[in-house]
Amino acid sequence: MKVFHAVNEIVEWRKAQVGVFHKKIGFVPTMGCLHEGHLELVRKCKTNNDVTVVSIFVNPSQFAPTEDLDKYPRTLEQDLSVLEAAGVDACFAPSPREMYPQGISLEIDQQRGPFVTVLGVSEQLEGRTRPNFFRGVATVVTKLLNIVSPAVAYFGQKDIQQFIVLKVMTEELFMNTQIEMLPIVRDARGLALSSRNRYLCDESRAVSTAIYRGLNAAAAKVAEAAQTDGQIERETVIQAAMACWQPLVESRDFHIDYVSVAEGNNLTEMDPVTTQAADVVISCAIFVTDRHDPATVVRLIDNVIVPRCM
Amino acid sequence: MKVFHAVNEIVEWRKAQVGVFHKKIGFVPTMGCLHEGHLELVRKCKTNNDVTVVSIFVNPSQFAPTEDLDKYPRTLEQDLSVLEAAGVDACFAPSPREMYPQGISLEIDQQRGPFVTVLGVSEQLEGRTRPNFFRGVATVVTKLLNIVSPAVAYFGQKDIQQFIVLKVMTEELFMNTQIEMLPIVRDARGLALSSRNRYLCDESRAVSTAIYRGLNAAAAKVAEAAQTDGQIERETVIQAAMACWQPLVESRDFHIDYVSVAEGNNLTEMDPVTTQAADVVISCAIFVTDRHDPATVVRLIDNVIVPRCM
Secondary structure (H helix, E strand, C coil): CEEECCHHHHHHHHHHHHHHCCCCEEEEEECCCCCHHHHHHHHHHHHHCCEEEEEECCCHHHCCCCCCCCCCCCCHHHHHHHHHHCCCCEEECCCHHHHCCCCCCCCHHHCCEEEEEEECCCCCCHHHHCCCHHHHHHHHHHHHHHHHCCCEEEEEHHHHHHHHHHHHHHHHCCCCCEEEEECCCECCCCCECCHHHHHCCHHHHHHHCHHHHHHHHHHHHHHHHHHCCCEECHHHHHHHHHHHHHHHHHCCCEEEEEEEEEECCCCCECCCEECCCCCEEEEEEEEEECCCCCCCEEEEEEEEEECCCC | CEEECCHHHHHHHHHHHHHHCCCCEEEEEECCCCCHHHHHHHHHHHHHCCEEEEEECCCHHHCCCCCCCCCCCCCHHHHHHHHHHCCCCEEECCCHHHHCCCCCCCCHHHCCEEEEEEECCCCCCHHHHCCCHHHHHHHHHHHHHHHHCCCEEEEEHHHHHHHHHHHHHHHHCCCCCEEEEECCCECCCCCECCHHHHHCCHHHHHHHCHHHHHHHHHHHHHHHHHHCCCCECHHHHHHHHHHHHHHHHHCCCEEEEEEEEEECCCCCECCCECCCCCCEEEEEEEEEECCCCCCCEEEEEEEEEECCCC
16 A cells, blocks of 8 residues: 655656556545545545545644644554555545645634535534534644545545535535435444544443444434425424433433435525425434543434435 | 536546547637737647537636626637637536535635635736636636646737746646646737737727837847846836836826846846846736727736746
């Protein structure tokens, strides 16, 4: 596996792959700390492309000054072994200065250089708690797609709003990359895999499996309504999830940041809820307080999709 | 000459040019109403590339609600004849809806979709009078470069801040297009060619030739200092220009919007002024009131570059 740290080196390599060897490039952008969810993306990428490129870059511009940029887990050596074993062709692991030639401050008003915002799908849900998060994501993905120029790039459903933001971005900026979303990978108990899970003790991870049970209960209400009345009150859907979560709110394990029942194409909240016009995305963010170290509070996100059904 | 109105049609054509016929594509983006300045870009493009593509698109997102979007001159039929005669291979003339699939409001808070901002070089000079102008330019040029995917794109020096914004954008987003700036084309009397000149009567165009004389007088001071002391007071440079303009300010032909003496790489204002570190760009925007129709006020811009000289 080739490992590149410099933009110009991977660009040169990529030009040969496409221009000389006529390879179809598939791409999996990551922030490292790889888990089985990332490896699912890698496997799909390898199946559908001639050459697989993975990037590992903890992108400063998507972190707020108050967030966990410094303590975000970085496990580059281990990640490279995992990617090598998975048969990845090239890994791009640049420094922040390489990706942001003028440097990158976490303070917006000190930033210099080009930034991409996607209006209409960035402000709600994750964007409410993290106002510049998707601006950072859209900016770094634009840079990475221009550097790697893949035919296809793969993203996980766990960050579904990220996928929708990037879908709108790539389509409406007319980028020459298709983007694909692959299903969430979960542990045996149903917890969505996430690099941040490791901040929690095993007991709290077990408690956190209630997140998925709540979303499934809500999804069942929507699916049931699709078979009968065609629509259902938003409050009934949310209450189905809350019934699973309320005991954990009371025990102070959970603090609910948001729960959303939205149209899948534009993340507009629905009331009543119906699958007649679009997929329905039921998503949430929950702060989980660690049972063994109550100073550790981890914000987990998860979602389920109820497919459009006319 | 091929004329395309749909994104998918020109993308398909371009893929064949590059992928099948291995042509090097050069690109000249314009807002139409073509003059000799545009044709200089076209000629250079034809000389240095296998295939020349010109776009004609009056981009709504770079106009403020108060500006001249509706009355901006549109002369598509004539422009197409001119491009055909110039030996252009393809012209891309999309509708606003084609370029902005969700529509495009001039009111920022009603806009939806992806937008590109370039922090640090967009806020000063033109950006002070037109706060979202360069956001509009950067966004539409990103879309056009993704659609046409040229090896090189050509821009005129008249819009020098635009060039600097796009230079930073393409370099720091790692776009796969080189951008080049070509010198200003002037009429026989020295007035920089501009689509907006036609708003003025011939007498006022003659009066406006003082703009260039003022800039040259200022540039002479900087060049002279470079040969002697190496630096000069900013105020002395500006006064050299103002000496040419003051009579026209007093006659109410001119209202000076700004005059700038800035570093060429980042448009930071200089005091004292020296050519030791970078090119010096002396630029201005002047509102010219038409002598025959005083209700007509046209904002003209112009600039001269004093090259770096250590």
